[in-house]
Amino acid sequence: MSDIAAAPARRPSRLLSRLRGLAGVMLALAATFLGLLLVTFVIGRVVPIDPVLAMIGERATTAQYEAARLALGLDEPIWRQFLIYVGDALRGDFGTSLLTRQPVAQDILRVFPATLELATIATIFGVLIGVPAGVFAASRPGGLVDQAVRLIGLMGYSMPVFWLGLMGLLLFYGILGWVGGPGRLDSGFEMMFEFDVERVTGMILLDTALAGRWDIFRNALSHIVLPAGVLGYYSMAYISRMTRSFMIAELSQEYVTTARVKGMPEWRVVWVHALRNVMVPLITVVALSYANLLEGSVLTETVFAWPGLGLYITNALFSADMAAVMGGTIVVGAVFVCLNMLSDVLYRLVDPRAR
Structure with a gap:
């Protein structure tokens, strides 16, 4: 009888515990994001670049300089400048780009889908090849497969990404003609995509598939396969190495x-079982690899004009x-924070002991 009476009491206690855990996660997320904003704010103030001169130019008069300085809020105390900066960031207002003369948030919404598409395909490539390769290598340590996986991984860490990208362009695009060149589309297909395809996600492969424009889809695929393969090779080298290490430790249990x-x-x-x-x-490894590709593909995007x-x-x-x-x-830091939260959620789905 006492057990039956205690059962309803356990449910509110369990619910309260989950609410406390959720509150702790949200508090940690807010603190992390606030710290990220603080770091970027300090960096923006300590770099030897005058934001006023960068905006109005060096030939501006003293009156124009003071007016621009007041418009940017640089006459306010530093703590108030930080509060204004946090408020603007929370509203998605990152200022106006000097290059494009467009809001930075609008520019990021325009360019980020290209990086997301490239990094996602590269990560899928790295996981589909890296995890089985690491498992096979760990199941027969010292064997032929193990030696091959370790050699390929070592080459992936050793070769500069820009050199590998240039050699890939020279061989597969310049000599063999198997893939498309730099950029996301050929010029003709780029105009077709601009006027004939509705932009739903900003990712060309997904948008053209949704619109049924398979001619543009094939052209986009020919352009993305090489840069995604280059990034995927580095992702595969890292994931296969870590999978091998985890599996060797697990198989000795x-x-x-x-x-x-x-x-x-x-x-x-x-x-x-293993x-x-x-x-x-392994979820942490994949999440970190994905985040690194989302923010660390600068050289690849430069080589391939992506x-x-x-x-x-x-x-x-x-x-x-x-x-x-x-x-x-700020966007890159937010991506890292979100992927870490996603990893925590996946932990609880994969391992019941973490719930």
């Missing part, structure tokens, strides 16, 4: 030895366009 002694098939021991137990750290976020931030940095640089940096 006592439950694996017990399962083998009981006669369980080797494929089930490796691909079901791989399932390394999924939690109009993404990395190329946008690089051009803004060379032009002293600090509003665009800080806006892009």
Whole structure:
């Protein structure tokens, strides 16, 4: 009777515990984002670039300089400037780009889908090849497959990405003609995409597939396959190496030895039990790899003239366009924070002990 009476009492307690956990996660998220805004604000103030001169030019008069300074709020105390900066960022207002003369938020919405499309395909490539390669290598350490995986991974860490991209363009585009050249589309198809395809996501492959324009889809695919392959190769090298390390440690556990002694098939021991137990750290590896591709594909986007976020931030940095640089940096940091939260959610789905 006491157990029946205690059962309803456990539910509010469990619900309260989950609400406290959710509140803690949201508080940590807010603190992380506030810290990110603080770092970008400090960077914007300590760099040796006068934002007023960058906006109005060096030939402006003293009156024009003071008017621009007042318009930017630089006459306010530093703490008030930070509060204004946080309020603008929370509203999605990152200022106006000096290069494009457009709001930075609008520019980011225009260029980020290109980076998202490239990084997503590269990560899928890295996971589909890197995880099985790491598992095969760990199941037979020291064997031929293990040596090959380690050699390919070492080459992936050793070769500069810009050199690999240039060699890929020279061979597959310049000599063999198997893939498209720099950019996301050929010039003719770019005009067709601009006028004939509704932009739903900004990702050309997805938008053209939704619109049924398979001619533009094939052209876009020929352009993305090489830069995605270059990035995917680096992602695959990292993921395969970490998968191999996790699996070697897991296959040395006592439950694996017990399962083998009981006669369980080797494929089930490796691909079901051991791989399932390394999924939690492997999720972190994949999430970090994906985040690095979203913000670290600057050289790849430069080599392939890919109009993404990395190329946008690089051009803004060379032009002293600090509003665009800080806006892009905030977006990159927000991507890392969101992917970390997604990893936490996936932990609870994969491993019941983490719930």
